[in-house]
Amino acid sequence: MEADLRVRAGGEGEPLLLLLHGLGATGDVWSGWWPELTKHWPGRWIAPDLPGHGGSPELPEYTFGALAEAVSPLVTGGGPTVVLGHSLGGVVALALAARLPVAAVIGLGIKVAWTGPELERARAMAQKPVAWFDSADEAAARHLRVSGLAGLLTPDDPAVRAGIHETGGRWRLALDPRAFGVGEPDMTALVAGTPAAVTLARGEHDPMNTDDQLRQWGVPVVTLAGLGHNAHVESPRHCLTLLADHVTDQ
Structure with a gap:
């Protein structure tokens, strides 16, 4: 699927930094990182749209393993790879590290504790049909709410426009609603299943998790x-400290 995934990429050489966005977002959500990576990251970086998001194709079924398998061709060349994933992307990063030799995984803002009603709401969202809108602005507003980026990005931001599609004069989210059905991550198995160095991170004000969890x-x-749940959008430079062992002088 590598040829089909929409990606943003830059840099040269090693190590490789793979940036994985959260549910509802796209690879463009990392765009605030590009200047920082140009100055501080010593190798290549890649930020794909996960399957069913942005410009990447849908999957027959959404599981953490299937998402990890879809992005695995991006980790090539045999050199060291660091994977930084936000929320859903953090879980996918752990699943990827169980399949491929990855040097380090940083999971940012992963929701690790789920209630029955929360899972039921997610399953209900996964069964809803695609919603269509009469204007790009309406679709962009919905994208901002679904991705949790309302108040952080404006409707005309390229990262928002990458999350909506137009067909026949009507607009929809690029997100495949079935992705909401990915379920609850088995964090115990995921963390135990990777030989990579794992770091879990969160914004101080993230309501999705706690330090103790x-x-x-x-x-x-x-x-x-x-910082909050979307710490990587709020302050790329602050979040760059998560890569302190791999970046050049900050």
């Missing part, structure tokens, strides 16, 4: 002061 797997936990 993330500490239960015995891996390093980093709390980013003053």
Whole structure:
């Protein structure tokens, strides 16, 4: 599927940095990182649209393993790879590291504790038909709400426009609604199943998780002061500290 995934990429050489966005977003959500990576990342970087998002094709079924398998061709060349994933992307990063030799995984903002009603709402969202809108602005507003980026990006931001599609004069989210059915991650198995160095991180004000929840797997936990669930959008430079062992002088 590598040839079919829409990607943003830059840099040269090693190590490779793979950036995986969260549910409803696209690879463009990392665009604030490009200047920082140009200055500080010593190798290549790739930010794909996950399947069923943005310009990437849909999957027959959405599981963490299927998403990891779809992005695995991007990890080529045999050199060291660091994977930084946000929310859903963080879980996919762990699943990927169980399949391929990855040096390090940073999972940012992963929701690790789910209630029955939360899972039921997600399943209901996955069964809803695609919603169509009469204007790009209406679709963009919906994309911002679904991706959790409302208040952080404007409707005309390229990262938002990458998340909507136009067909026959009507607009829809690029997101395949069935992706909401990916389910609850088995974090114990995912963390135990990768030989890579794992770090879990969260914004201090992220309502999706707590420090105590993330500490239960015995891996390093980093709390980013003053930031929320989409910490990587709020402050790319602050979040670059998550890559401190791999970047050049900050």
